[in-house]
Amino acid sequence: MKNINTKNLKLRPLTMDDTADVFAYSKSKNVGPRAGWKPHETIEETEEIMKTIFVGQENIWGIEKDQRIIGSIGLIDDHHRQNDQVRMLGYALSEDYWGQGLMTEAARAVLAYGFDTLALSLISVVHYPENLGSQRVIEKCGFYYEGTIRQADKIYTGEIRDVKAYSITSAEFQ
Numbered sequence: 001m002k003n004i005n006t007k008n009l010k011l012r013p014l015t016m017d018d019t020a021d022v023f024a025y026s027k028s029k030n031v032g033p034r035a036g037w038k039p040h041e042t043i044e045e046t047e048e049i050m051k052t053i054f055v056g057q058e059n060i061w062g063i064e065k066d067q068r069i070i071g072s073i074g075l076i077d078d079h080h081r082q083n084d085q086v087r088m089l090g091y092a093l094s095e096d097y098w099g100q101g102l103m104t105e106a107a108r109a110v111l112a113y114g115f116d117t118l119a120l121s122l123i124s125v126v127h128y129p130e131n132l133g134s135q136r137v138i139e140k141c142g143f144y145y146e147g148t149i150r151q152a153d154k155i156y157t158g159e160i161r162d163v164k165a166y167s168i169t170s171a172e173f174q
């Protein structure tokens with residue numbers, strides 16, 4: 001998997017050495033719950049997530065800035081679509097860096113990688129209706145709004161949530 005360099009960021013594979021940086025933003029109550037995951041309570045919890053979800057996974061990048069990992073972004077399986085040319089975009093950023101256009105910059109670069117290098121035909125993304133920051137990232141990247149999938153997700157609290165679903169095709173991106 002290749003590193004991706006953008007104007008302000010380096011997207012690169014995560015290693016276990018990044019655990020403390022990932023814990024630093026993942027413990028916030030403002031980050032995980034907006035994406036449906038529980039804030040990390042201990043660094044051991046982060047270590048486990050690093051091992052099972054991040055390290056050694058294809059197409060999941062740490063977002064590096066100021067020599068630190070400040071977020072992650074990835075192209076993961078889309079369980080709603082039985083199509084191996086489709087991936088779903090997911091991302092999270094340390095709240096210290098919100099509102100500077102950084103995730104839009106990272107997402108655009110990952111979309112370009114997905115279409116140009118992985119030759120995907122379509123990339124999807126979802127967000128919870130009240131997550132307006134993520135909605136704006138998605139809109140700024142040029143995604144097409146498909147509709148709301150009602151009662152789509154059971155989150156870590158057990159609560160059932162609707163998601164707003166979007167996609168962009170290779171042709172639309174070019």
Ligand SMILES: CC(C)(COP(=O)(O)OP(=O)(O)OC[C@H]1O[C@@H](n2cnc3c(N)ncnc32)[C@H](O)[C@@H]1OP(=O)(O)O)[C@@H](O)C(=O)NCCC(=O)NCCS
Nearest residue numbers: 034035092093098099100101102103104127132133134136
């Ligand atoms: C969503 C998230 C990735 C956005 O990252 P970011 O780097 O701040 O995004 P950008 O700066 O590129 O764009 C954010 C946009 O949302 C807007 N925005 C942020 N909060 C908003 C709110 N409450 N209401 C309306 N717009 C909002 C910003 O003004 C900006 O839009 P603009 O450029 O038109 O002004 C970041 O907030 C995050 O990590 N949140 C927690 C995890 C998460 O939500 N992951 C996504 C799950 S779908």
